[in-house]
Every structure is written in structure tokens, then in C-alpha cells.
Amino acid sequence: MDVIFKPQVAKWDVFEVELKGKTEGNPFTDYRIQGYFKGEQEQVTADGFYNGDGSYKVRFMPSYEGEYTFVITGDFSEGEAEGKFLVSAARKENHGPxxxxxxxxxxxxxxxxxxxxxxxxxxxxxxxxxxxxxxxxxxxxxxxxxxxxxxxxxxxxxxxxxxxxxxxxxxxxxxxxxxxxxxxxxxxxxxxxxxxxxxxxxxxxxxxxxxxxxxxxxxxxxxxxxxxxxxxxxxxxxxxxxxxxxxxxxxxxxxxxxxxxxxxxxxxxxxxxxxxxxxxxxxxxxxxxxxxxxxxxxxxxxxxxxxxxxxxxxxxxxxxxxxxxxxxxxxxxxxxxxxxxxxxxxxxxxxxxxxxxxxxxxxxxxxxxxxxxxxxxxxxxxxxxxxxxxxxxxxxxxxxxxxxxxxxxxxxxxxxxxDTPGYGLMPYEKCGWDEICGVPEKEKEEPIKDYYLFYYSFMRPSFRTFYFDDKNEYDVEVIDSWNMTIESRGRYKGKFHIALPGRAFMAIRVKKSLS
CATH class of the missing domain: 3.20.20.80 (Glycosidases)
Incomplete structure (x- = not known):
């Protein structure tokens, strides 16, 4: 049986095996093709499909590097097909699913x-x-x-x-x-x-x-x-x-x-x-x-x-x-x-x-x-x-x-x-009723309280007052989401006052100082 495949594929890319098979009747419904792919760290079974003109294909996405083997079975053709291939490191732009x-x-x-x-x-x-x-x-x-x-x-x-x-x-x-x-x-x-x-x-x-x-x-x-x-x-x-x-x-x-x-x-x-x-x-x-x-x-x-x-x-x-x-x-x-x-x-x-x-x-x-x-x-x-x-x-x-x-x-x-810590934000509902605040979320739905992102949407405050504690210092930036600017406003401790331009779509980012 003629088997067409490339001997090497990058991690998380598509490895494809193409074979010739039966064309009698309706190949889309009358015959089956399946691939079994085995590496040191995974084993995957994947259905194949008919691609027209007597061509059948099975595809596989490897999740690890190293040597793999495959076996193709089904009634689309007589006998089985097998082979091996090498999985190299992922391409720079491919981070996986x-x-x-x-x-x-x-x-x-x-x-x-x-x-x-x-x-x-x-x-x-x-x-x-x-x-x-x-x-x-x-x-x-x-x-x-x-x-x-x-x-x-x-x-x-x-x-x-x-x-x-x-x-x-x-x-x-x-x-x-x-x-x-x-x-x-x-x-x-x-x-x-x-x-x-x-x-x-x-x-x-x-x-x-x-x-x-x-x-x-x-x-x-x-x-x-x-x-x-x-x-x-x-x-x-x-x-x-x-x-x-x-x-x-x-x-x-x-x-x-x-x-x-x-x-x-x-x-x-x-x-x-x-x-x-x-x-x-x-x-x-x-x-x-x-x-x-x-x-x-x-x-x-x-x-x-x-x-x-x-x-x-x-x-x-x-x-x-x-x-x-x-x-x-x-x-x-x-x-x-x-x-x-x-x-x-x-x-x-x-x-x-x-x-x-x-x-x-x-x-x-x-x-x-x-x-x-x-x-x-x-x-x-x-x-x-x-x-x-x-x-x-x-x-x-x-x-x-x-x-x-x-x-x-x-x-x-x-x-x-x-630029935020962790994998995503969560709503911090202890902030003011007239502002939206996001903080980094830890695994158990707990906030990380050293980074705050406040947003004022269509409201146009000319200033906001903040107080977190008397011990730590905080670096403050004013963000204009429409004009896409970030302006540093310095470092503060205790209760502090931040002036705003009185425009809509403004945000304030507050980060606990590490120094």
C-alpha cells in the first residue's frame, strides 16, 4: 500500500498520512479509516476521512517531541499501513491549543x-x-x-x-x-x-x-x-x-x-x-x-x-x-x-x-x-x-x-x-460603587491585592482619592483608553489624590512598589 507522509513535523503542527483506497459505492459512508499514533508520552486514536479521487487521510497533532509510530487501519483498503516519524520542537509562533x-x-x-x-x-x-x-x-x-x-x-x-x-x-x-x-x-x-x-x-x-x-x-x-x-x-x-x-x-x-x-x-x-x-x-x-x-x-x-x-x-x-x-x-x-x-x-x-x-x-x-x-x-x-x-x-x-x-x-x-500578573483579572467589588476595578485572580478565585486597574467608562471625574494602607507605597499611572496613552503620576503612600482630565474612558493603574 502506498503511504505518503513527511518524516518530521513540529510539535502541535498537523501530521498527515495519505493513502489510496476504495472508490466503489460511496466512500464517504461505506468505508472507515482510523489512525493510531504512539509516542513516549502519549497515545492517540484519530478518525480519518475520504478526500476524493480515491484519497484517504488521517491527521494527528503531536503534543510532545520525540519519535512516534503510527498504524492505519480500516476497511477502506486491504491490509494495514504503518510507519514512524520524528516530532521536533514547536515553531516559535505555535504555543499549542x-x-x-x-x-x-x-x-x-x-x-x-x-x-x-x-x-x-x-x-x-x-x-x-x-x-x-x-x-x-x-x-x-x-x-x-x-x-x-x-x-x-x-x-x-x-x-x-x-x-x-x-x-x-x-x-x-x-x-x-x-x-x-x-x-x-x-x-x-x-x-x-x-x-x-x-x-x-x-x-x-x-x-x-x-x-x-x-x-x-x-x-x-x-x-x-x-x-x-x-x-x-x-x-x-x-x-x-x-x-x-x-x-x-x-x-x-x-x-x-x-x-x-x-x-x-x-x-x-x-x-x-x-x-x-x-x-x-x-x-x-x-x-x-x-x-x-x-x-x-x-x-x-x-x-x-x-x-x-x-x-x-x-x-x-x-x-x-x-x-x-x-x-x-x-x-x-x-x-x-x-x-x-x-x-x-x-x-x-x-x-x-x-x-x-x-x-x-x-x-x-x-x-x-x-x-x-x-x-x-x-x-x-x-x-x-x-x-x-x-x-x-x-x-x-x-x-x-x-x-x-x-x-x-x-x-x-x-x-x-x-502586563498584568497571573492569567486574568477578576472584579474587585470592594472598590467604589461608581468605578470598575479589576485585580489579578489567583487559582482559588482570590484577588492579588498589589495590582489594581480602575476604569471610569463614560463618567468624567476630575480626580479620584485612594487609600490602601499606611505601610506600602504604590506606583500610579493614568491611562487614556481612547487616545492610548499611559502617564506616570509617581509613587504614593497612605491617602492620596490623583487628578484626571475630566474626559470619558479614563483608567488608573495602581501597583504596589517592589522597591
């Missing part, structure tokens, strides 16, 4: 801090090569380190065109009838129009998935996590209305293809509660498939529109939250931390922009305020933007160039977060 640490926070597997500064760009990878390249350039320039996007194409306002590819063999309905003017009428009859699609839900289109893999790889090179939305309701092609058997086949195929990439997160759905065809039993079944089939235990969550999923469920690693109120979002992080006992990721706190929908037209100043307030309360805020333009390209759906103001200021916040 992101894990939960200290209950409410994250780090990379090698212990490097990870503060999520995410964005939503639903189908950026299904656009033209030129637009994809522009999106990757924008992502790298902004400092975003996570992006949410869909595996399936998406149908919604400002996104009525056809994607570059489809996940299944077959043909879609004629999209020439779609315009912004008839969108509402079209949506009303969506169920009937879905019947115009002609898909074989047992035969995947490998080119669609190979392209997404290339995009995941490009994100990984830039230090960006790929938060994959496996299902969603915004669909005119029928992908949201598959049978249980078809759904399960899809989940298994997606896991076999994508799980070996170190930068993958699983989001079972975007707005799961807008999928009436799916029951709670369905969602729990999908989750059990991921837990069983993903040998690397990537981060897992599910995203709401109205009602939260029960984020206390053991398979959920972190909360993926869309705000439920028009005005309050980041203000509720304290409550959600207490309620769910897991990292709180605010993947949708409304978007900067100027479209008609209330979720897509907040100002850059308000977006930045929500970021700072979430971060200081111990949460992880997410961004997107929806600006009308002559080309009808909105970052929220298509990617391209960012047009807003808030994104320019996220790297500044991220740098401040990286």
Missing part, C-alpha cells in the same frame, strides 16, 4: 498567557481570493487573536450572494431572484425555496473543506484562533434542516478534518435557539460526538440569540454569549461568572457600524467601553463592525478592510492585559 486555566481564564498549552481579543466575520473564508488575502492582512494588523466564522455559507441581509463553494455535491437554488428589496418576502417563503436545492447530504465536497483548512492554517501562522461555527440558522440551502443521520455524518467529517489544527475552537452553533428543527437532545448528541471524536479536547461552546444554553453543562468549556438586553452587556460579566463558573466570552456585545439593525450600529467609543468593562470584570469581549459602503462589503460577514475606530485601540488594551 488554548486551554482553560484558573477556572475563568485561558492560556496556551505551553503556559503562555492568552487574552482573547476576538472578532466575528461569518463567511470571510467563502469570499474571493483577493478579499480573503485582504482580510488576513487586516486581522494581522489589528492584533485580533480569535475570529468566529461559519463552515456552512450564510444567508442574511447584506449577504445574499453565493459562496465560492458548497459543502456537498449538488446544485443550489437559483439565487438570481434575491435582492435586498425582496429579502423579507423571500425569508417568509424560505422553507419552500429550500426545497429547490439538490444536494446529496451523504457526499461532501472536499474542495470546500480543503479551502477552509488552508484558511485555518493561515490564521494559525498569524497567531489567530479559528472559532468554527459548525451550524447556524441563516440558511437558504437546506443545511440547517438535515436529518439526524446527516447531521452526525457532518459532525464526524468536520472533526476528522479540522481537529488536528492547534488553533481550532468548536462552536456548535451560532444562535442555536433559532434552529427549531433541532432539539436539546440533538445539541447534546452533537456535543457527545465532539467529546468522543476530538482527541485533543479543543475548547467547546454554543452561542445563543435569546435564551442562554445551560453553560454549566460539563462538555462546555467556556460561555459564548450574545447579550440579551438592549443596553447592558459587559456590565453583567460578574453575574455570568457566578452563574456559570466558567470563562465568559462575549462573542456578541453589538457591533460598531451604521446599518439599520440595533445590533449593528453602536459607536466605536461604546464598543471600546464595553471591551474595557468586560476585561476588568474578568470577561473576554468580542468585536465586529457593520458599515454601509458602496461595495456592500461588511466586515461582519465578508471581511476585507476595517472601517471603524474601536479596533485601532484593542491592541493597546491587550498589551495592558498581558
Amino acid at each position: 488554548v486551554r482553560v486555566v484558573n477556572k475563568f481564564h485561558f492560556s496556551y498549552e505551553d503556559g503562555t498567557k492568552y487574552y482573547s481579543i476576538g472578532t466575528t466575520c461569518y463567511v470571510w473564508e467563502l469570499q474571493s481570493d483577493e478579499l480573503i488575502a485582504e482580510t488576513l492582512k487586516s486581522l494581522f494588523a489589528t492584533g485580533f487573536n480569535k475570529i468566529r466564522f461559519c463552515i456552512f455559507p450564510k444567508h442574511y441581509d447584506y449577504n445574499l450572494g453565493e459562496p465560492r463553494s458548497y459543502p456537498y455535491e449538488g446544485t443550489p437554488i437559483d439565487s438570481s431572484i434575491l435582492t435586498s428589496d425582496n429579502f423579507n418576502d423571500y425569508t417568509a417563503s424560505l422553507g419552500n425555496l429550500k426545497k429547490g436545492n439538490d444536494w446529496d447530504f451523504t457526499r461532501f465536497n472536499p474542495e470546500h473543506f480543503t479551502h477552509i483548512e488552508n484558511c485555518i492554517y493561515e490564521l494559525g501562522k498569524r497567531g489567530i484562533e479559528a472559532d468554527l461555527i459548525v451550524m447556524h440558522p441563516y440558511d437558504r440551502w437546506g443545511f440547517s434542516q438535515m436529518t439526524k443521520e446527516q447531521d452526525d455524518l457532518y459532525f464526524n467529517y468536520v472533526i476528522a478534518r479540522f481537529a488536528a489544527f492547534h488553533n481550532v475552537w468548536w462552536s456548535l452553533a451560532n444562535e442555536y435557539d433559532l434552529l427549531p428543527e433541532k432539539s436539546m437532545e440533538d445539541w447534546e448528541r452533537y456535543a457527545s460526538i465532539i467529546c468522543e471524536k476530538d482527541p485533543y479536547h479543543h475548547l467547546r461552546s454554543i452561542h445563543n440569540c435569546f435564551g442562554f444554553y445551560d453553560h454549566t453543562r460539563p462538555w462546555i468549556t467556556h460561555c459564548s454569549i450574545q447579550r440579551q438586553e438592549l443596553y447592558r452587556s459587559s456590565e453583567l460579566v460578574n453575574e455570568w461568572r457566578t452563574q456559570f463558573g466558567k470563562p465568559v466570552v462575549l462573542d456578541e456585545i453589538a457591533y460598531e457600524g451604521n446599518i439599520q439593525h440595533g445590533w449593528g450600529n453602536i459607536s466605536g467609543e461604546e464598543m471600546l467601553r464595553r471591551f474595557w468593562e468586560a476585561a476588568l470584570r474578568g470577561g473576554y469581549p468580542g468585536h465586529s463592525e457593520c458599515f454601509m459602503s458602496h461595495d456592500n462589503i461588511l466586515w461582519w460577514s465578508h471581511g476585507g478592510k476595517l472601517k471603524g475606530e474601536s479596533w485601532k485601540r484593542f491592541q493597546f488594551l491587550h498589551d495592558i492585559m498581558l
Whole structure:
């Protein structure tokens, strides 16, 4: 049997074995392929997949350096295949998968801090090569380190065109009838129009998935996590209305293809509660498939529109939250931390922009305020933007160039977060009622009381008075979160007074002096 693989791979990179096999019948459903990988410190079993043209593949992500062996089995071909390969040190930019640490926070597997500064760009990878390249350039320039996007194409306002590819063999309905003017009428009859699609839900289109893999790889090179939305309701092609058997086949195929990439997160759905065809039993079944089939235990969550999923469920690693109120979002992080006992990721706190929908037209100043307030309360805020333009390209759906103001200021916040002790902040509720204060969190939800970060959001105090104790000295800095400046104000002891410029979005950082 011809076996194709590279003899060496870096730690946490994708090791791939390719073999030729049977093509009779339907190789996506009729045959199985599985790999067993063994090193000195780990043993992993991973499902493989059919990649078209008689090609079968199995992928593996090694977590240790050293020599490994593999055995490939299954009825896809006659006999077994085996071999060995060497795992070298991780590439400088690869710190491994992101894990939960200290209950409410994250780090990379090698212990490097990870503060999520995410964005939503639903189908950026299904656009033209030129637009994809522009999106990757924008992502790298902004400092975003996570992006949410869909595996399936998406149908919604400002996104009525056809994607570059489809996940299944077959043909879609004629999209020439779609315009912004008839969108509402079209949506009303969506169920009937879905019947115009002609898909074989047992035969995947490998080119669609190979392209997404290339995009995941490009994100990984830039230090960006790929938060994959496996299902969603915004669909005119029928992908949201598959049978249980078809759904399960899809989940298994997606896991076999994508799980070996170190930068993958699983989001079972975007707005799961807008999928009436799916029951709670369905969602729990999908989750059990991921837990069983993903040998690397990537981060897992599910995203709401109205009602939260029960984020206390053991398979959920972190909360993926869309705000439920028009005005309050980041203000509720304290409550959600207490309620769910897991990292709180605010993947949708409304978007900067100027479209008609209330979720897509907040100002850059308000977006930045929500970021700072979430971060200081111990949460992880997410961004997107929806600006009308002559080309009808909105970052929220298509990617391209960012047009807003808030994104320019996220790297500044991220740098401040990286400069804090420990892995994350927690809300310090003993501070004043009219300020937000974050302090570093220790393992047992205890504050480290030698570092304080105060934030005044839209309020504009001209001064603040502080008192910690009479023994220690404290170094004080005034931070302008909008203008991105940090001004040292010197060292203080006992009760002291700090002047402020009377502008919104100011912060004060207080650190116990070590000298």
C-alpha cells in the first residue's frame, strides 16, 4: 500500500498520512479509516476521512517531541499501513491549543498567557481570493487573536450572494431572484425555496473543506484562533434542516478534518435557539460526538440569540454569549461568572457600524467601553463592525478592510492585559460603587491585592482619592483608553489624590512598589 507522509513535523503542527483506497459505492459512508499514533508520552486514536479521487487521510497533532509510530487501519483498503516519524520542537509562533486555566481564564498549552481579543466575520473564508488575502492582512494588523466564522455559507441581509463553494455535491437554488428589496418576502417563503436545492447530504465536497483548512492554517501562522461555527440558522440551502443521520455524518467529517489544527475552537452553533428543527437532545448528541471524536479536547461552546444554553453543562468549556438586553452587556460579566463558573466570552456585545439593525450600529467609543468593562470584570469581549459602503462589503460577514475606530485601540488594551500578573483579572467589588476595578485572580478565585486597574467608562471625574494602607507605597499611572496613552503620576503612600482630565474612558493603574 502506498503511504505518503513527511518524516518530521513540529510539535502541535498537523501530521498527515495519505493513502489510496476504495472508490466503489460511496466512500464517504461505506468505508472507515482510523489512525493510531504512539509516542513516549502519549497515545492517540484519530478518525480519518475520504478526500476524493480515491484519497484517504488521517491527521494527528503531536503534543510532545520525540519519535512516534503510527498504524492505519480500516476497511477502506486491504491490509494495514504503518510507519514512524520524528516530532521536533514547536515553531516559535505555535504555543499549542488554548486551554482553560484558573477556572475563568485561558492560556496556551505551553503556559503562555492568552487574552482573547476576538472578532466575528461569518463567511470571510467563502469570499474571493483577493478579499480573503485582504482580510488576513487586516486581522494581522489589528492584533485580533480569535475570529468566529461559519463552515456552512450564510444567508442574511447584506449577504445574499453565493459562496465560492458548497459543502456537498449538488446544485443550489437559483439565487438570481434575491435582492435586498425582496429579502423579507423571500425569508417568509424560505422553507419552500429550500426545497429547490439538490444536494446529496451523504457526499461532501472536499474542495470546500480543503479551502477552509488552508484558511485555518493561515490564521494559525498569524497567531489567530479559528472559532468554527459548525451550524447556524441563516440558511437558504437546506443545511440547517438535515436529518439526524446527516447531521452526525457532518459532525464526524468536520472533526476528522479540522481537529488536528492547534488553533481550532468548536462552536456548535451560532444562535442555536433559532434552529427549531433541532432539539436539546440533538445539541447534546452533537456535543457527545465532539467529546468522543476530538482527541485533543479543543475548547467547546454554543452561542445563543435569546435564551442562554445551560453553560454549566460539563462538555462546555467556556460561555459564548450574545447579550440579551438592549443596553447592558459587559456590565453583567460578574453575574455570568457566578452563574456559570466558567470563562465568559462575549462573542456578541453589538457591533460598531451604521446599518439599520440595533445590533449593528453602536459607536466605536461604546464598543471600546464595553471591551474595557468586560476585561476588568474578568470577561473576554468580542468585536465586529457593520458599515454601509458602496461595495456592500461588511466586515461582519465578508471581511476585507476595517472601517471603524474601536479596533485601532484593542491592541493597546491587550498589551495592558498581558502586563498584568497571573492569567486574568477578576472584579474587585470592594472598590467604589461608581468605578470598575479589576485585580489579578489567583487559582482559588482570590484577588492579588498589589495590582489594581480602575476604569471610569463614560463618567468624567476630575480626580479620584485612594487609600490602601499606611505601610506600602504604590506606583500610579493614568491611562487614556481612547487616545492610548499611559502617564506616570509617581509613587504614593497612605491617602492620596490623583487628578484626571475630566474626559470619558479614563483608567488608573495602581501597583504596589517592589522597591
